[in-house]
Amino acid sequence: MKQTTPAPASRPEPGRSEIKILISGPVAAGKTTAVSSICDNDFVATEASNTNRVVDAKDTTTVAMDYGLCNRFPEYKIHLYGTPGQQRFDFMWDILGKGMDGIVILVNNDQSAPHRVLSDFLRAFPAIPTIVGVTKMDRAPKPSIGAYRTLLKSLVDTPIPVLNVDARIQRDVEQLIGQLLQLMDTPAS
Ligand SMILES: Nc1nc2c(ncn2[C@@H]2O[C@H](COP(=O)(O)OP(=O)(O)OP(=O)(O)O)[C@@H](O)[C@H]2O)c(=O)[nH]1
Ligand SMILES: [Mg+2]
Numbered sequence: 001m002k003q004t005t006p007a008p009a010s011r012p013e014p015g016r017s018e019i020k021i022l023i024s025g026p027v028a029a030g031k032t033t034a035v036s037s038i039c040d041n042d043f044v045a046t047e048a049s050n051t052n053r054v055v056d057a058k059d060t061t062t063v064a065m066d067y068g069l070c071n072r073f074p075e076y077k078i079h080l081y082g083t084p085g086q087q088r089f090d091f092m093w094d095i096l097g098k099g100m101d102g103i104v105i106l107v108n109n110d111q112s113a114p115h116r117v118l119s120d121f122l123r124a125f126p127a128i129p130t131i132v133g134v135t136k137m138d139r140a141p142k143p144s145i146g147a148y149r150t151l152l153k154s155l156v157d158t159p160i161p162v163l164n165v166d167a168r169i170q171r172d173v174e175q176l177i178g179q180l181l182q183l184m185d186t187p188a189s
Contacts, residue, residue, distance in 0.1 A: 020079045021180065022097050023066070024125065025106035026117050027085035028056035030135040030167025032066045034106060035082045038173040039068025045082075052086060061086055065096055072174055073181060080177075093124060102129040102180045106167065107148075110140035115151045122155055131180040133165040133172075 023031045036043045044067050047060035066082030081096045083089075097103075105121045107114045118132065134148060148162045161179050165172040 016075060016077050018077045018079065019101040019184070020081065020099055021102050021104065021177065022081050022083065022100045022125070023104045023106060024083040024093065024097075024121055025085065025104075026108065026111065026114075027052075027061065028058055028111075029085060029106035029108040030165075031082040031085065031106055032062055033167040034104070034133075034165075034173045034176075035066040035068045035080050037167060037170045038072060038177065039070050039080060042069035042071075043067070063089060064092060070177070073178065076181065078177070097125060100128060102131075102184050104131055104133055104176060104180060106133045106135055106165075108136045109134050109143065110136045115143050115148055118148070118151060119155055122160075129180060129183045130160050131176060131183065132160055132162040133167075133176045134162060135165055135167050137164045138166065 023034055025031055032045050032047070036045070046062055046064040046066070048063045050056070050058055050061040052061070062082060062084040064084065066080075068080045070078040070080050081100075083093055083096055103125050105118065105125075107117060111117075114134075122130070132148060132152065134145060145162055145164055152160045152162060161183070163172075163176055163179065165176050167173060
């Protein structure tokens with residue numbers, strides 16, 4: 001497993017790999033919520049007032065990044081970075097994605113044709129261990145997870161797991177990250 005440079009204040013812990021995981025996806029997919037759900041107190045966000053309520057009516061939006069340290073997996077110290085969802089901050093994707101070991105793409109199912117946005121994110125982050133989490137299925141049950149699986153098969157050769165997650169629920173986010181870690185441990189064939 002590739003190791004990232006530890007943050008200046010931290011020391012490498014014996015037997016634990018330091019890894020970097022990016023959480024990306026469109027506005028209001030639940031990126032900031034997911035990072036805060038799984039990182040408890042070790043979490044910072046850069047929220048500002050949401051001046052573009054056309055896409056989503058929520059009060060705030062991420063303008064630079066979310067960051068959290070996740071210690072829930074005994075073998076890993078995970079540096080989690082959440083991207084901004086608004087297009088005007090797209091330039092942050094490259095900056096935040098440097099040196100990442102894996103990526104979670106979150107898609108909110110209550111947006112129109114949410115599965116279409118996937119192709120943009122897969123193009124932006126190719127050849128990286130990837131998992132897709134579909135949020136807000138409690139509000140919008142369709143498209144189904146099966147529809148996402150079919151779409152992903154048509155977009156990429158490597159199988160990409162897709163799960164229904166509620167970003168507010170720690171157990172859901174933990175399961176998502178856990179599956180991504182398994183993918184990262186599996187040698188590419
Ligand atoms: N009903 C429902 N709400 C959810 C679910 N997942 C997340 N949310 C809510 O959706 C909102 C997501 O907001 P954020 O976490 O700020 O979304 P974001 O992806 O960081 O958005 P940007 O930073 O603006 O791109 C929050 O109010 C969450 O509580 C879900 O599965 N169901
Ligand atoms: Mg955010």
